[in-house]
Amino acid sequence: MSVVLTVAPTGPIATKSDNPTLPTQPHEIAEAVHEAYRAGASVAHLHFRDPADRPTADLAIAGLTMELIRERCPILIQLSTGVGLEVPFTEREALVELRPRMATLNPCSMSFGTGEFRNPPKDVARLAERMRELGVKPELEIYDTGHLDACLRMRDAGLLDDEPLQFSIVLGVRGGMAATPDNLLTLVRRLPPACVWQVIAIGSANLSLTAMGIALGGNARAGLEDALYLRKGELSTTNQPLVDRVVRLATALDRSLASVEETEDLLRLPQHA
Numbered sequence: 001m002s003v004v005l006t007v008a009p010t011g012p013i014a015t016k017s018d019n020p021t022l023p024t025q026p027h028e029i030a031e032a033v034h035e036a037y038r039a040g041a042s043v044a045h046l047h048f049r050d051p052a053d054r055p056t057a058d059l060a061i062a063g064l065t066m067e068l069i070r071e072r073c074p075i076l077i078q079l080s081t082g083v084g085l086e087v088p089f090t091e092r093e094a095l096v097e098l099r100p101r102m103a104t105l106n107p108c109s110m111s112f113g114t115g116e117f118r119n120p121p122k123d124v125a126r127l128a129e130r131m132r133e134l135g136v137k138p139e140l141e142i143y144d145t146g147h148l149d150a151c152l153r154m155r156d157a158g159l160l161d162d163e164p165l166q167f168s169i170v171l172g173v174r175g176g177m178a179a180t181p182d183n184l185l186t187l188v189r190r191l192p193p194a195c196v197w198q199v200i201a202i203g204s205a206n207l208s209l210t211a212m213g214i215a216l217g218g219n220a221r222a223g224l225e226d227a228l229y230l231r232k233g234e235l236s237t238t239n240q241p242l243v244d245r246v247v248r249l250a251t252a253l254d255r256s257l258a259s260v261e262e263t264e265d266l267l268r269l270p271q272h273a
């Protein structure tokens with residue numbers, strides 16, 4: 001089966017002082033996404049920054065970035081509703097009103113590095129319901145084993161359509177599971193049948209765990225949100241070397257890259273008018 005490759009060009013934490021090539025403004029993000037699309041990515045996972053480069057859920061900035069991407073390529077847009085640790089949930093959830101094809105759904109609150117990632121159960125349930133109404137497919141972000149159980153409870157409560165459920169196994173956030181092969185295997189074993197999943201490995205284990213995910217039949221994500229360095233001591237010069245490396249990994253493991261159309265089919269994305 002083909003690999004769905006998601007590009008994650010910018011996250012909620014790093015700044016241009018960590019990697020000067022981090023794209024933060026709408027044109028920069030659109031250019032990075034377009035380059036990744038040309039290399040084989042079919043999904044773009046997006047966070048936004050205000051003009052001072054702080055994480056934001058500003059709908060005008062998000063809308064402009066989506067428009068700039070759509071002018072350049074048909075990549076499937078997935079908005080992060082994680083946004084940034086200091087952005088209130090009500091602002092984060094409003095992003096789905098822009099009707100991206102997909103958005104992340106973070107099921108539980110947790111420590112996140114030195115900060116706190118607040119996802120109260122009632123708010124998460126409301127967002128899940130709204131995403132279903134709007135036809136925005138959730139990508140369920142699992143930072144620990146209990147987060148998977150929380151998602152399955154939401155499915156059982158009728159808040160998630162399960163054909164197929166789409167999971168990210170997030171490894172290496174301080175406050176969640178450590179980035180180890182053992183933790184990845186534990187989570188993969190516990191996933192429900194017929195779901196779709198990828199590894200998000202933060203930091204230095206990014207390469208080896210992404211490779212493991214592809215070898216195990218999962219999808220893959222690449223970009224500066226998850227790894228600022230290509231290897232110890234070597235900053236990635238833009239997103240593209242990280243994306244190209246995962247393309248090479250998938251090819252070496254004899255897995256082709258899913259086109260946008262294949263990705264729509266594999267994930268059974270709701271069609272938008």
Ligand code: KMH
Pocket residue numbers: 011012080081082083104105106141170173200202225
């Ligand atoms: N930043 C990653 C640890 C989201 O944006 O909602 C997980 C992530 C989730 O990408």
Ligand code: ZN
Pocket residue numbers: 008011012045047080082225
């Ligand atoms: Zn993200």
